[in-house]
Amino acid sequence: MTQTHMAREVAEIPAAARRLLGEGRGAIEAAAADLRDVNPAFVSTVARGSSDHAATYLKYACELSLGLPVASIGPSVASIFGARLKLGGAACFSISQSGQSPDIVAMAQAASDAQACTLAITNQPDSPLARASRNTVPIMAGPELSVAATKTFVTSALAGLAVLAHWGRDDALIAAIDALPDQLEAAARLDWSPLRDALLARDSMYVLGRGPSYAMACEAALKFKETCGIHAEAYSSAEVLHGPVEIVGGDYPVLVLAARDAAEPAAMGVAEQLATRGAQVFATSDLAKAATRLPFVATSHPLTEPLALITGFYAFIEQLARARGRNPDTPANLRKVTETT
Structure with missing residues (x-):
C-alpha cells in the first residue's frame, strides 16, 4: 500500500501546530482578550465526535488552569428541542473541523443570541459556525483527506488551550505551548x-x-x-x-x-x-x-x-x-x- 492520507496527515501535525501558533496567534490573542473583558462565570462547549473529545480535554484544561467550571451542551438542545438556555455572562466554545454541522451551528447561534461570549474553533473560518460566533480561531490545519481526524483534532485542542493560556496570561503554559511543535514531531516517530x-x-x-x-x-x-x-x-x-x-x-x-x-x-x-x-x-x-x-x-x-x-x-x-x-x-x-x- 502506498502512503495513506492518514499517515501523511499525522506527519503534518507539527507543521500545522507551528502554523497555528504563528499565523494564528493574532486570532488566539484577540479571542483571549475578549474573554478577559467579558470575565464569564462559566464556560460551555458544543461539539460532536473527535471535536467533543477535544472539548473534554479543554474542560479539564480550563478548570485546572483558570478555575472556571465547564459544561458540555448537547447540540440537540437547540436544533431538535428548541430550548433557550440562560447563557448570558457565560462563554461558549463550539468546535467543528468543517463548521457545517447544522446542530452545532444552531447551538452556537442560540448561545450568541443569548449574549454568551461565543468562540468558534474550526478549520473553515468562512463557515456557518464562524458566522454564528462572536470570535473565531481558525485551526489552520490545511486540507485533511483521511476520514479519521488527526491533525484537526490536535490543532483544535491546541487552539483552545492557547486561548486559555493567553486568557489567563499563564506564561509557563504559553512557553510550553510554543515548544510543543518540536515535541509533536518527536512523538510522531515513537515505536509502539x-x-x-x-x-x-x-x-x-x-x-x-x-x-x-x-x-x-x-x-x-x-x-x-x-x-x-x-x-x-x-x-x-x-x-x-x-x-x-x-x-x-x-x-x-x-x-x-x-x-x-x-x-x-x-x-x-x-x-x-x-x-x-x-x-x-x-x-x-x-x-x-x-x-x-x-x-x-x-x-x-x-x-x-x-x-x-x-x-x-x-x-x-x-x-x-x-x-x-x-x-x-x-x-x-x-x-x-x-x-x-
Missing part, C-alpha cells in the same frame, strides 16, 4: 510496535486515562473503532474497577494513556492492578512494572503532554490498521463530514 503486535488479532479492549488524558483515551477508543474495527471502550482509570473490570480476563488488552501529571500515580496504580490480574496492559509511564512501558515524549507542562500522547498514538494506529489489512482512509461506513440536525 509491542502494542501493535499484541492487537493484530484482537477485537475488544479498553483504553484508560485520567484527567486531561481521559479525553485522549476517548479519542483513541474512537480511532480503534474507525480505523481498525476494534471495539475499544474508554474509561477513566477511576471508573474501570467499578464494573467494567468484570470482563477483563486473562490477556485482555488495556492501553493506559498516562501523562506526567498529578493523576499519573493513581492511573498507574490501576494499570498495575489489572496487569497483576492477568490483563495485557501497556502504559505510557516510567511507573510501569507489571505493565509494559510504551515510549512517550515528556513535555514541559502537564497540560501539553496529552497532545504529545495522542500524536504518538495516531502514528501507531495508522500502522496497526495497515497491519490488520485495512486502509484507514476508506472505512466502510463513514464519510469525512457528518452533518447532524
Whole structure:
C-alpha cells in the first residue's frame, strides 16, 4: 500500500501546530482578550465526535488552569428541542473541523443570541459556525483527506488551550505551548510496535486515562473503532474497577494513556492492578512494572503532554490498521463530514 492520507496527515501535525501558533496567534490573542473583558462565570462547549473529545480535554484544561467550571451542551438542545438556555455572562466554545454541522451551528447561534461570549474553533473560518460566533480561531490545519481526524483534532485542542493560556496570561503554559511543535514531531516517530503486535488479532479492549488524558483515551477508543474495527471502550482509570473490570480476563488488552501529571500515580496504580490480574496492559509511564512501558515524549507542562500522547498514538494506529489489512482512509461506513440536525 502506498502512503495513506492518514499517515501523511499525522506527519503534518507539527507543521500545522507551528502554523497555528504563528499565523494564528493574532486570532488566539484577540479571542483571549475578549474573554478577559467579558470575565464569564462559566464556560460551555458544543461539539460532536473527535471535536467533543477535544472539548473534554479543554474542560479539564480550563478548570485546572483558570478555575472556571465547564459544561458540555448537547447540540440537540437547540436544533431538535428548541430550548433557550440562560447563557448570558457565560462563554461558549463550539468546535467543528468543517463548521457545517447544522446542530452545532444552531447551538452556537442560540448561545450568541443569548449574549454568551461565543468562540468558534474550526478549520473553515468562512463557515456557518464562524458566522454564528462572536470570535473565531481558525485551526489552520490545511486540507485533511483521511476520514479519521488527526491533525484537526490536535490543532483544535491546541487552539483552545492557547486561548486559555493567553486568557489567563499563564506564561509557563504559553512557553510550553510554543515548544510543543518540536515535541509533536518527536512523538510522531515513537515505536509502539509491542502494542501493535499484541492487537493484530484482537477485537475488544479498553483504553484508560485520567484527567486531561481521559479525553485522549476517548479519542483513541474512537480511532480503534474507525480505523481498525476494534471495539475499544474508554474509561477513566477511576471508573474501570467499578464494573467494567468484570470482563477483563486473562490477556485482555488495556492501553493506559498516562501523562506526567498529578493523576499519573493513581492511573498507574490501576494499570498495575489489572496487569497483576492477568490483563495485557501497556502504559505510557516510567511507573510501569507489571505493565509494559510504551515510549512517550515528556513535555514541559502537564497540560501539553496529552497532545504529545495522542500524536504518538495516531502514528501507531495508522500502522496497526495497515497491519490488520485495512486502509484507514476508506472505512466502510463513514464519510469525512457528518452533518447532524
